[in-house]
């Protein structure tokens with residue numbers, strides 16, 4: 001531990017080790033404040049943030065219109081519980097989600113909850129109520145959360161150790177992953193095999209798929225796959241649930257990542273950046289599906305908290321502007337060029353990929369060692385990074401899309417240095 005860490009950060013980390021359950025994995029950063037693309041720690045050390053609280057700060061830390069809306073709402077009222085008193089910010093978020101919804105079929109409705117996992121759980125409840133069927137199809141590399149049902153849906157034992165038995169009626173098919181040899185054809189064939197070997201398609205309520213798999217390795221679906229999967233769904237009366245908790249709310253440029261694919265899911269699940277830093281997630285879809293559960297079947301004490309909703313209205317307005325989209329495209333192109341350069345220079349990098357500004361580098365070796373060393377070397381250079389991937393061998397980039405050109409280039413340079421440094425140390 002360096003000298004400057006033996007200060008306020010160290011004191012807080014020692015208290016954390018003493019009082020916080022170890023199951024919440026332990027970072028070294030101790031935050032004092034954050035603004036735009038920067039996070040400052042309790043000792044005054046400033047980090048360029050390419051982690052964004054795991055995709056929750058697409059507009060940057062402390063986006064002034066979001067902060068203003070939060071202040072205004074805090075002065076008006078805090079918690080009400082939407083099942084006790086209707087309040088307009090909840091309705092306004094749902095109105096915006098309806099207007100922006102990629103789901104086809106007329107009137108759109110939404111349910112607001114507290115977290116991505118809770119939203120996925122509710123999407124499955126809604127799909128089951130709408131179809132009268134029990135089964136759920138998920139995919140390799142999927143991450144859908146840490147609750148009992150979503151843990152069963154997530155494809156990584158790291159999140160499951162010691163937590164079984166898992167929820168039943170969850171079946172897994174292959175997802176396209178060209179770098180590791182899985183094509184769209186393979187994935188569709190795998191699904192059809194699943195329908196023969198494990199689950200009758202007439203008993204399936206929904207498929208759940210991330211358009212860009214997040215925790216599983218920042219793997220964008222192949223251009224044809226969502227539409228082909230939807231065709232299979234239509235053939236068997238299965239609903240298509242689009243999990244955009246990580247890839248949505250402008251992360252890939254358009255408001256929803258599925259817009260890149262030109263197809264209409266039946267349900268959309270959003271979260272993370274939706275609340276602008278406050279906990280909020282949503283399920284959106286056409287009225288006949290969303291209204292399948294009886295009154296009282298959906299909800300929760302805090303779901304759609306008024307302050308989070310006030311923030312979300314501003315977030316949705318901001319990410320829906322043409323300016324946001326243009327800037328996100330520029331950020332994506334600059335990241336792509338920078339990562340191409342790193343991939344060409346560092347032999348350990350196997351692939352650089354992404355969709356718009358949601359980008360990552362996958363290392364050839366399927367072990368977490370080098371990616372961990374890169375994250376560490378970046379931290380030493382005051383750059384916050386996250387790894388991901390089933391094998392922990394992917395470095396993902398989640399800078400705020402409000403980042404300036406200078407900040408972006410600076411971050412890419414630090415990233416390159418971190419890669420070169422970590423690779424040299426590993427050699």
Ligand code: PLP
Pocket residue numbers: 054114115116117118120143144145146210214215243244245246247271272
């Ligand atoms: N779905 C996806 C695609 C996610 O990336 C995540 C979280 O990373 C979740 C669901 C779960 O969201 P939360 O952590 O808010 O429960």
